[in-house]
Amino acid sequence: MNPPCAHIIDDDEAIRDALQWLFKTRDVACATWPSAESFLDAVQPDWRGCAVLDIRMEGMSGLECFDALRARGNQLPVVFITGHGDVPMAVAALKKGAFDFIEKPFNDSDLVDVVMRALETDAVRQRADATRETVEARLALLTAREQEVMELILAGKFNKVIADELNISMRTVEAHRSKVFEKMEVRSAVELAQLVNLVRGRPAA
Amino acid sequence: MNPPCAHIIDDDEAIRDALQWLFKTRDVACATWPSAESFLDAVQPDWRGCAVLDIRMEGMSGLECFDALRARGNQLPVVFITGHGDVPMAVAALKKGAFDFIEKPFNDSDLVDVVMRALETDAVRQRADATRETVEARLALLTAREQEVMELILAGKFNKVIADELNISMRTVEAHRSKVFEKMEVRSAVELAQLVNLVRGRPAA
DNA sequence: GGCGGCATTGCGGAAGACCACAATATTGCA
DNA sequence: TGCAATATTGTGGTCTTCCGCAATGCCGCC
Numbered sequence: 255m256n257p258p259c260a261h262i263i264d265d266d267e268a269i270r271d272a273l274q275w276l277f278k279t280r281d282v283a284c285a286t287w288p289s290a291e292s293f294l295d296a297v298q299p300d301w302r303g304c305a306v307l308d309i310r311m312e313g314m315s316g317l318e319c320f321d322a323l324r325a326r327g328n329q330l331p332v333v334f335i336t337g338h339g340d341v342p343m344a345v346a347a348l349k350k351g352a353f354d355f356i357e358k359p360f361n362d363s364d365l366v367d368v369v370m371r372a373l374e375t376d377a378v379r380q381r382a383d384a385t386r387e388t389v390e391a392r393l394a395l396l397t398a399r400e401q402e403v404m405e406l407i408l409a410g411k412f413n414k415v416i417a418d419e420l421n422i423s424m425r426t427v428e429a430h431r432s433k434v435f436e437k438m439e440v441r442s443a444v445e446l447a448q449l450v451n452l453v454r455g456r457p458a459a
Numbered sequence: 460m461n462p463p464c465a466h467i468i469d470d471d472e473a474i475r476d477a478l479q480w481l482f483k484t485r486d487v488a489c490a491t492w493p494s495a496e497s498f499l500d501a502v503q504p505d506w507r508g509c510a511v512l513d514i515r516m517e518g519m520s521g522l523e524c525f526d527a528l529r530a531r532g533n534q535l536p537v538v539f540i541t542g543h544g545d546v547p548m549a550v551a552a553l554k555k556g557a558f559d560f561i562e563k564p565f566n567d568s569d570l571v572d573v574v575m576r577a578l579e580t581d582a583v584r585q586r587a588d589a590t591r592e593t594v595e596a597r598l599a600l601l602t603a604r605e606q607e608v609m610e611l612i613l614a615g616k617f618n619k620v621i622a623d624e625l626n627i628s629m630r631t632v633e634a635h636r637s638k639v640f641e642k643m644e645v646r647s648a649v650e651l652a653q654l655v656n657l658v659r660g661r662p663a664a
Numbered sequence: 665g666g667c668g669g670c671a672t673t674g675c676g677g678a679a680g681a682c683c684a685c686a687a688t689a690t691t692g693c694a
Numbered sequence: 695t696g697c698a699a700t701a702t703t704g705t706g707g708t709c710t711t712c713c714g715c716a717a718t719g720c721c722g723c724c
Binding site for chain 4: 466602604627628629630631633635
């Protein structure tokens with residue numbers, strides 16, 4: 255798996271070099287890209303780290319690059335750097351989920367701190383994604399009937415009640431329940447609830 | 460309980476009047492305040508709705524007002540209005556949880572749409588808060604030992620295992636378990652898990 | 665037509681959870 | 695000192711869940 259890396263994307267070579275130098279002095283692994291297009295051409299789904307984007311660039315802008323990343327399902331944290339105060343742009347970017355917005359001139363240490371926090375946030379997200387994918391893979395193994403039974407288990411209902419609601423025998427519920435536990439790799443309904451809640455957010459109140 | 464209301468906070472009377480008129484034409488209940496101080500003096504914890512704040516005001520600024528609200532635990536959504544592009548201020552406010560940031564001159568309809576979404580967001584938050592308070596009140600009824608037993612139940616463990624881990628008899632675990640279910644007003648471990656997860660966010664992976 | 669997967673069901677038994685009744689010991693407080 | 699709350703435990707019983715063994719029927723596919 256790729257190690258985490260801060261991707262510096264700026265059409266200004268001097269800026270790229272300066273940021274690369276700055277990050278290296280703080281032991282932050284980084285790569286530079288002269289344009290949004292070049293980065294998007296190269297970026298792989300399994301890359302970890304963050305992107306540091308100049309918001310105004312020749313060709314594709316920083317915001318367009320951000321939109322393109324999200325459109326392809328890439329969740330790398332993105333830190334914007336801009337030279338000109340532009341409130342609607344900053345607001346739009348943050349509301350779309352940009353990690354942070356840094357205005358020039360900036361304090362070098364502040365930028366590096368933001369980037370390091372972005373890298374850590376990405377590490378946490380990747381671990382959460384791995385867990386979610388595991389759970390979703392297991393959920394995908396369930397037949398339609400097993401899913402129905404599982405939902406009623408998660409609703410806290412007893413087997414007898416589930417049997418009544420699905421108009422099947424209690425033994426059938428037992429059989430499905432057993433299969434659900436086996437496929438989800440749990441040993442109790444509580445374990446099942448905790449596991450499924452990892453990928454569903456909070457259960458409905 | 461107070462009905463939801465959009466609080467207009469601006470030291471410029473003309474702005475207050477204009478916004479009040481605008482909101483009224485769209486049937487948005489609102490109140491006006493000539494200063495952040497006057498609003499903070501009056502605001503009550505049970506108020507619902509949102510605050511529409513000018514960011515630059517005589518005396519206490521919009522950001523200071525926002526900080527003061529959050530400092531006293533008030534979670535009303537806050538929409539900032541500003542006349543001057545100021546990226547760090549906008550970024551700082553959004554990262555602190557401001558609902559939105561509108562720059563003058565703005566489209567009337569856009570502002571009203573944002574305010575209506577803020578009001579809806581507050582309604583959702585209030586319902587979630589009510590639920591959380593109910594659950595937390597029940598959790599507060601548990602003795603220390605009951606809490607210990609509950610944690611192990613939520614970890615999916617069988618009574619026998621819990622007894623071994625706590626060095627008590629299985630009958631004692633049964634007794635505590637029964638009390639936990641009674642106080643939390645649930646009938647099964649799954650219901651308990653779902654209820655507690657409402658206030659704890661996602662269970663640990 | 666046969667096969668495999670899935671859904672369904674029953675029987676019998678073991679394991680786990682729940683509960684009523686009953687009891688003792690500890691601790692903090694009035 | 696007495697009382698109430700909490701913690702603890704046992705006995706006996708019921709209810710729920712789990713599981714092995716055994717079986718039939720439906721459906722889609724080769």
